[in-house]
Amino acid sequence: MNHLDPLISDLALILMLAGITTLLFKWMKQPVVLGYIVTGFLAGPHFSFFPTVTDIANIDIWAEIGIIVLLFSLGLEFSFRKLVNVGGSAVITALVIVVGMMLLGYAAGRLLHFTYLDSIFLGGMLSMSSTTIIIKAFTDLNMRKQQFTTIVFGVLIVEDMFAVLMMVLLSSIAVNNELEGSELIYSILKLAFFLITWFLIGIFVLPTFLKKARRFLNSETLLVVSMGLCLGMVVLASYAGFSSALGAFVMGSILAGTNEAERIEKVMQPVKDLFGAVFFISVGMLVSPEALVQYAIPIIILSLVVIAGQIFFGTSGMLISGQPLKIAIKSGFSLSQIGEFAFIIATLGMSLKVIDGFLYPIVVAVSVITTFTTPYFIKLSDPVANWVEKHLPAKLNFILERYSANASAVQPENTWKRVLGVYLGKIALYSTILVGIILLSLTWFLPLMKELIPSVWGKYIGVGVTLLVMLPFLWALTMKRINSRKLLTLEENKRANQVPLFFMVIFRFFIGLGFVIYFLSVAYSQRTGVLLGVVLFVIVMLLMSKRLQRQIVSLEGKFMDNLNERELRRTGRKNNLVRNMHLAHMEVNGECAFIGKRLEDANIRKEYGVNIVSIKRGLKRINIPKGDSRLFPGDVVSVIGTDEQIQKFLDAVEPEEISVDETENEEHFELERIVIPKDSPLIGKTIAQSGIREKDSCLVVGVERMDGTFLAPTGNIVLKETDMLWIVGTKARIGALLK
Secondary structure (H helix, E strand, O other): OOOOOHHHHHHHHHHHHHHHHHHHHHHOOOOHHHHHHHHHHHHOOOOOOOOOOOOHHHHHHHHHHHHHHHHHHHHHHHHHHHHHHOHHHHHHHHHHHHHHHHHHHHHHHHHOOOOHHHHHHHHHHOOOOOHHHHHHHHHHOOOOOOHHHHHHHHHHHHHHHHHHHHHHHHHHHHHHOOOOHHHHHHHHHHHHHHHHHHHHHHHHHHHHHHHHOHHHOOHHHHHHHHHHHHHHHHHHHHHOOOOHHHHHHHHHHHHHOOOOHHHHHHHHHHHHHHHHHHHHHHHHHOOOHHHHHHOHHHHHHHHHHHHHHHHHHHHHHHHHOOOOHHHHHHHHHHOOOOOHHHHHHHHHHHHOOOOOOOHHHHHHHHHHHHHHHHHHHHHHHHHHHHHHHHHOOHHHHHHHHHHHHHHHOOOOOOHHHHHHHHHHHHHHHHHHHHHHHHHHHHHHHHHHHHHHOOOHHHHHHHHHHHHHHHHHHHHHHHOOOOOOHHHHHHHHOHHHHHHHHHHHHHHHHHHHHHHHHHHHHHHOOHHHHHHHHHHHHHHHHHHOOHHHHHHHHHHHHHHHHHHOHHHHHHHOHHHOOOOOOEEEEEEOOOOOOOOOOEHHHHOHHHHHOOEEEEEEEOOEEEEOOOOOOEOOOOOEEEEEEOHHHHHHHHHHHOOOOOOOOOOOOHHHEEEEEEEOOOOOOOOOOEHHHHOOOOOOOOEEEEEEOOOOOEEOOOOOOEOOOOOEEEEEEEHHHHHHHHO
C-alpha cells in the first residue's frame, strides 16, 4: 500500500465530517460556524468514538492561513476610507470595551482567587472580540450589508491595533512587574510608521500596477497575484513584529481602493470558505470535556462575564460615541465573544512562564462557548433592541435621541480645523516617507556603500545619494504651499491670522531641517550634522528647480487619484468630461426597482436626469438603447449626467452598494460637441426627427444656444443654425455624424 501523508487523510476526515454537519445545521436553520465547531470536536483528540486527526500541527497551519484569508477579505470590504468614516465611533467604543473588560476580567480573576499576574493576563484575554467569528456569523446570517455591521467592523479593527500595544504592555508587566512607558510609546510609533509606510507604498504602486496589468488578469491570475500580495504583507508584518492578521488586513484595505476590489472578492470567496472552515474546525478541536468538568465553575462564570461585559461595554461605548440606541444594542450583542487573540495572550503568558497552565484550557472553553452563542445573540439583538425602545422611560429615550442627533448632526465647518487637518496630514505624510528613507539608508544603503567603496568616498557617495532622494520630499514638507480654499479664507483676514500662519510655515521648516540634521549627525557627528545640515538645507531649498517642484505636485496628485480611484470610478468623476457632465458605469443590482421594465416606462431621464448610453449584458453591448430596451440584474449600464444626477441614479441601481466593475470597451464612448453649420440638414428639425439616435446610434445630451442657454434634450426641441450639440457615442459614429 502506498504511503499517504497524514495531512491528506486528516483533511479528508475533517472535510467529510464538515460536509455532513454543515448540511445538518443548514437543515436545522442554524449558523454553519457552529457546525464547524462540532466537526472539530468530533474529529479532535478529546472524542474517541470517531477517527481522530493524527497531525494537529498541520491543521493548525491551515487554520492560521484561514485567519489570514478571513482578515484579508475583511480588508477588501472595509478600506481605509470606511475606517475614517466610522473612526471616531469605533475608537471610542473600542477604548471603552478594552478598558472596561480588562478591569472586569482582572476583578473576576481576583474573585476566583487567581494570582495577580493571572488576573491581569485574564483581563487582556477577555477584552478582545473575535473578528473572524463575527465576520462568519454576519455572513451566515446574511447581515453584512446592515448599517451597524460597518461600525462593528471598525471597532474590531481598532481592537486589533490595540492588541499590538497590549502585547507590549503585558510583556513589560510580566518581566518588570511594572509598565515601561518608553516601550509602549515606541510600539505605538512603530505601529503608526508600519501602517502609514505600507499604506503610502500601496496607494502609489498597486492601483497603477493593476491598471497596467488588467488585460492579463483573468480569474486565475488575479487570485494568484492577490494571494501573493496578501502573504507578502503578512511576512513583512511578521518581520516588523506585528501579527499576520494585521498584515493581511492592511493589504486587503489597500486593494479595497482599487478598481479590481470586487473581482478580487469574487475569486477569493472559495479560498476564504475553505480555509475559514478549517480555522473554525481547529477551534472545535480545542474543546476538552475533562477541562469543562474540572473547571466548570470558572468557565461558566467567565463565559457570563464575557457575554454580559461585552454587551454592556459595547452598547455603552456606542451610545457614548453618539450612535442611536438600536444600533448600539445590536453592536453590543454582536461583540459578545472572545476568540483567537485570547489564545495568543495565553500563549504569551505561558511562554514567559508568568501564568499557570490551567488558564489556557479555561480560556479555550470560554472562547468555544461564546463562539457557539454568538449567532444566537446577534439574532436576539433586534427583538431586544425593539423591546428596550418600547419600555424605556420616555424622558430617557428623549435624552438619548437628542444626544445621538447632536453627535451626528452636521456641524458648521470650522475653517481653522479644516486647515490644520490638511496641514498635519501633509506633515505626517512626508515625515513618514523621510523617516523611511533615513532608516533604509542608515541600516542598509550606507553600510553597503562602505563595503563596495572602502575609502571615505563610499560614505560621501552614500550620504549624497540619500540627501538627493530626500530632497523632493523635504521641499514638499517645508516649502510647498498647502492648496486649500480654507487657507485662502484665513489669509484674507491677515490681521487676525498672520501670526499663527507664520508659525505654521516656520514649524514645517524646522521639521525638515531636523530630518537633515539628524541624518548627518548619525552619519558623521552632531557638530558636523548641525553646521552642514543648516547650510545645505537653506541653499538647496532656495535653488531647487521648478521642474522638480512640478514633479512633486504631480506625484501628490497621483497619490490622491489612486487613493480615491474606486470611488471616482464608481461615481464617474474621474472621466474628466466637460460641462459638469460625467460618464459613469454601474452594475444593476437584483433589488433595483425598474428591473424588467422598458426604459421609456421607467422614466429614468425624468426621474434622475441621466441618459443611458449603453447596456452591457454578458458579451453583448447595446449602444444607445431604445425605449423598448429593458434592464436586467448583472447589466453594466453606462450613463451620463452631473455628479448629483449620477449619485441619485446610483442609489437606485445599486441599493446595497454593489460597486462598479470596469468594462473593457468603455473607453470607446466619448462626449463631443458639434456646431450645426448653416447648410446642415438638421436645421429646422426636432431632435426626434433628426435620426441622430435611431440612424447614427448617438445620443444628444444637451443643446447649447448662441445666447449661452443650455437646454436639456427633449424630442420636440427644434434645432437651429449655430446650435452646439453635446453628443455621446462611439468615436466612429460621431465621426460619421460630423461628415
